[in-house]
Amino acid sequence: MDRIAIVGGAPLNGVIQISGAKNSAIKLMAASLLTDEPLRLTNMPRLADTRFLGTLLTRLGTIVDERTGDAGAETLLHTPEIVSSFAPYDLVRQMRASFNVLGPLIARTGQAKVSLPGGCTIGARPVDLHLKALEALGAQIDLHEGYVYAQAPRGLTGAEITFPFVSVGATEHAMLTAVLARGETVLANAACEPEIIDLAECLNKMGAKVSGAGTPVIRIVGVDRLSGATHAVITDRIEAGTYAVAAAMAGGEVRLTNTRADLIEALLLKIEEAGAEVERMDDGVIIRRNGARLKAVDIDTGVYPGFATDLQAQFMALMTVAEGESTIREHIFENRFMHAPELARLGADITVSGGEARVRGIDMLEGAQVMATDLRASVSLVIAGLVARGETVVGRVYHLDRGFERLEEKLVACGANVRRIKGAATAEIED
Ligand code: UD1
Numbered sequence: 001m002d003r004i005a006i007v008g009g010a011p012l013n014g015v016i017q018i019s020g021a022k023n024s025a026i027k028l029m030a031a032s033l034l035t036d037e038p039l040r041l042t043n044m045p046r047l048a049d050t051r052f053l054g055t056l057l058t059r060l061g062t063i064v065d066e067r068t069g070d071a072g073a074e075t076l077l078h079t080p081e082i083v084s085s086f087a088p089y090d091l092v093r094q095m096r097a098s099f100n101v102l103g104p105l106i107a108r109t110g111q112a113k114v115s116l117p118g119g120c121t122i123g124a125r126p127v128d129l130h131l132k133a134l135e136a137l138g139a140q141i142d143l144h145e146g147y148v149y150a151q152a153p154r155g156l157t158g159a160e161i162t163f164p165f166v167s168v169g170a171t172e173h174a175m176l177t178a179v180l181a182r183g184e185t186v187l188a189n190a191a192c193e194p195e196i197i198d199l200a201e202c203l204n205k206m207g208a209k210v211s212g213a214g215t216p217v218i219r220i221v222g223v224d225r226l227s228g229a230t231h232a233v234i235t236d237r238i239e240a241g242t243y244a245v246a247a248a249m250a251g252g253e254v255r256l257t258n259t260r261a262d263l264i265e266a267l268l269l270k271i272e273e274a275g276a277e278v279e280r281m282d283d284g285v286i287i288r289r290n291g292a293r294l295k296a297v298d299i300d301t302g303v304y305p306g307f308a309t310d311l312q313a314q315f316m317a318l319m320t321v322a323e324g325e326s327t328i329r330e331h332i333f334e335n336r337f338m339h340a341p342e343l344a345r346l347g348a349d350i351t352v353s354g355g356e357a358r359v360r361g362i363d364m365l366e367g368a369q370v371m372a373t374d375l376r377a378s379v380s381l382v383i384a385g386l387v388a389r390g391e392t393v394v395g396r397v398y399h400l401d402r403g404f405e406r407l408e409e410k411l412v413a414c415g416a417n418v419r420r421i422k423g424a425a426t427a428e429i430e431d
Helices: 022-034 048-060 096-109 128-136 168-178 194-205 237-250 261-274 309-319 339-345 375-385 398-403 407-412
Strands: 003-007 012-017 039-042 063-069 072-078 111-115 140-144 147-151 160-162 184-188 209-211 217-221 229-232 252-257 277-281 284-289 325-329 349-353 356-360 369-371 391-395 417-421
Touching (some): 003 375, 012 237, 012 407, 022 072, 022 096, 022 168, 022 194, 022 237, 048 063, 048 072, 048 096, 048 398, 096 147, 096 168, 128 140, 128 160, 128 168, 168 184, 168 194, 168 217, 194 209, 194 229, 237 252, 237 261, 237 284, 237 309, 237 375, 261 277, 261 284, 261 309, 309 325, 309 339, 309 356, 309 375, 339 349, 375 391, 375 398, 375 407, 407 417
Parallel strands (some): 012 252, 039 229, 160 184
Antiparallel strands (some): 003 391, 003 417, 039 072, 063 072, 111 147, 140 147, 252 284, 325 356, 349 356
């Protein structure tokens, strides 16, 4: 298993180009199942998660062609026909979002057998809202032995679906299914995340009729068939936010390009409140901190445009060396403080109680061996390592490879002392 070693102390100075969003790319890839024409996705991140999904889609009948186009990495996905509607446990457990193939498979073929994703390290994460939405659209759902057996012999029909609480995945899954249902679907209390808008834009390019994406009410008028399209994946706001925190932590000046400041505004306001400088540009953002110690600030995670739960671990790392005490409240996922005990191994002073963590800033972290527990937690340990005295070695970095493209390369280009220690190949994947 690979590890990442970081020697702390170097400021970050330079430019980091932000990749396409993992969380959007994998839903857009699933959309390719909805048409027999090619879908070309540009600004594609090359990640373990996109590879996992590519493997699953290939089994279902998609020809997945990763190539380099004029504007960088792109993926051409072409599903002339669905050759199998079966998504096995081994593939779905590797990445929870693979479950999103269920709706498109039902929409295209009238039936599917897809493994339930199972739990993961950041809480129970059920899929009840996904299944209720599909049932409302006319799918008959049976659960046996860890699998969802779904049928819609007479096709799917539009419905009014009110989500009891906001779920990004369930909103996207309902959209991916309703675009080919007969009649109109209204999704109320829908998620408003930028990736939802990205999915709607791509579906509309394919001939779908989706309106209201980015607001709590999304309307979809079903169409008989969808066509191919070309779509650029939205910038990865979580990657951008992660490097923004890294720059505030290490000091120096980092310019993030190919991204949008408005997508991480909640984070940028907190970074400013903590004492770093933020310059919002047309094509990105500059983060600057010269010398002065950061101050502790409190955060509450929330649905977009609130503070993203996927940036909570990184911000906690930042607060470990800020002056004063910070309270971090996690409102989206239970059990999402697995990084706290690992940060404590670097000397951080953190007390977790239920959904709340109190971080008392210390002068200096000390390098140690630590272990990644999930995708965002693992990058928080790398960020902490950037300022820790001595060497920090982060194990289980396959978590990082799921969601961060060329992480070491991007940090090294800004002056960080980061290297990958190659280990034996492993098939162990948890989330
Ligand atoms: C997506 C993102 C993830 C991000 C999260 C919240 C992807 C691949 N992942 O995850 O990075 O942290 O949004 O912004 O896009 N829930 C249920 N039943 C359901 C569905 C969800 O109880 O059927 C709960 C979850 O356990 C969680 C909350 O709803 O507590 C929100 O989850 P959701 O918005 O669905 O997150 P994901 O789509 O899984």
